[in-house]
Amino acid sequence: MREGISSGAAKAVHPTWVEIDPAAVEENSRHVIRDTGTPLMAIVKADAYGHGAVDVAKAALAGGATWLGVARYGEARALRQAGIQAPLLVLGAVTTTEVDEALAQEVTLTLHNREALSLYAARARAAGQPLRVHLKLDTGMGRLGVLAEEAVPFATEAARETRLQVDGIFSHMAVADEVHPLNDLQADRFEAALRALEGASLRPRWAHLANSAAAYFLPRTRHDLVRVGNVILGIRIRPDRPLPVQYRPALAWKAQLVSCRRLPGGWGVGYGQTYVTRGDEFVGVVPVGYGDGLARVPGHHVLIGGERCPVVGQLCLDQLMVRLPRPFPVGEEVVLVGRQGAESIGLHELAILCRMTQVDCSTRIHARVPRITVSLR
Ligand SMILES: Cc1ncc(COP(=O)(O)O)c(C=O)c1O
Structure with a gap:
């Protein structure tokens, strides 16, 4: 565990990382x-x-x-x-x-x-x-x-x-x-x-x-x-019941955007081509996949620029693709679990989506994703 480095500093070092507070x-x-x-x-x-x-x-x-x-x-x-x-x-x-x-x-x-x-x-x-x-x-x-x-x-x-x-x-x-x-x-x-x-x-x-x-x-x-x-x-006792407000999650999972491209309409995305763009779309790539412990189910979202963006196509082992509302610079912070602006994705949300326990979701985050300690306030 690296101590006390900020999200900004983590981004200079890691494509994806977990922050513990x-x-x-x-x-x-x-x-x-x-x-x-x-x-x-x-x-x-x-x-x-x-x-x-x-x-x-x-x-x-x-x-x-x-x-x-x-x-x-x-x-x-x-x-x-x-x-x-x-x-x-x-x-x-x-x-x-x-x-x-x-x-x-x-x-x-x-x-x-x-x-x-x-x-x-x-x-x-x-x-x-x-x-x-x-x-x-x-x-x-x-x-x-x-x-x-x-x-x-x-x-x-x-x-x-x-x-x-x-x-x-x-x-x-x-x-x-x-x-x-x-x-x-x-x-x-x-x-x-x-x-x-x-x-x-x-x-x-x-x-x-x-x-x-x-x-x-x-x-x-x-x-x-x-x-x-x-x-x-700060993990909920049940995914469907928030904890009292004084408790706060100790974990956030972040990554950085490594690619942002405008793809033409009708362009297939990812293995099996399960997603095809409906028109010109901005599609980003995030260096997180099921090899990092994200469950390989449809319906994931990530936060970018304070907005919830849908993951499109199938998760790859090391990467995922995301539909963006507008272009974002490479290096932009991506949140898989945690807060960004007014939006947040909790472990409870992942657990409900993946039909797993919240602890299942947190313990699955692979050891190759470095943990760093920060203040998540
Ligand atoms: C014997 C025992 N005690 C306590 C706990 C803690 O449970 P929880 O994380 O729900 O507080 C566990 C976790 O599974 C356990 O196996």
Whole structure:
């Protein structure tokens, strides 16, 4: 990630680039903590949904996050290597060597089944060091975890392993962005497990259940920590529902116009010649294609000169063609995601067009598109 260069400077260096605004992440994190009244675990897995994990983690911590969460051990390693010492939970399964690294790096692991319990206990004993874990319950997601009713026997087994330090307990919501009977059922199961653990004096310090959607729509799921990814990035919980105005997107995707030509009427554009000019038309070329992660579906628009311009013909691997209302100079800024003048294209719009999640759209932006940090205000 290049730091602090302006869009103008980026244009001199890159044909296309992604701008990340750490101040937006910092402010959004502060809003999450204030709006939910709950400490924040900032979820920065999958390179913070394509936004850049190290920059997003640092910004979320500056905004008051107390924990970080990632999916894989390699992601935790990258954060530690970047000098980030905050409490850090790996939400997914890990390998034997990763357990050894977690012991050395003071990374917290997810204890999700008996095999993991044996492995963690054996490696912690061998190292002669405590291994911090959060116990994972399956309250209805059907993914990792022991069933909620097994919480006490499982926690009892874990407590026998003196080298294991069970600091937390968590579960994950399956349909929190919808009105669905499973939401209350999952919340009930989690609360029942907590009560049973309290009764057995086994209730860990950190209980957490809520992702972005649950943190906002289901306050009873907040407990001791909310685990939020989308909203700290200013990504909507649902594509069809704007976030409150205080949240702002942390990502913009830009490019520069590399060609602008007047084509005669009846001129076919692109592979398959799916678009043919109706008369003389200005057609521009933007150096972004499906090889950069833009989904190959019809109906895309980009912003040029503050106007929405339709992408015409099929996306190529590395380029797209756009119908322009008038000629623009080569080098003109093109916005694929973000704001330009009064117009904007949000990840939610791409998600609806491409029938994908917003995170699908942001994580697909290929690594060959450089990320730079800027202020998007
Ligand atoms: C276990 C877990 N917790 C929290 C999150 C964060 O979800 P969101 O980005 O919707 O806040 C995720 C993301 O998928 C997750 O897998």
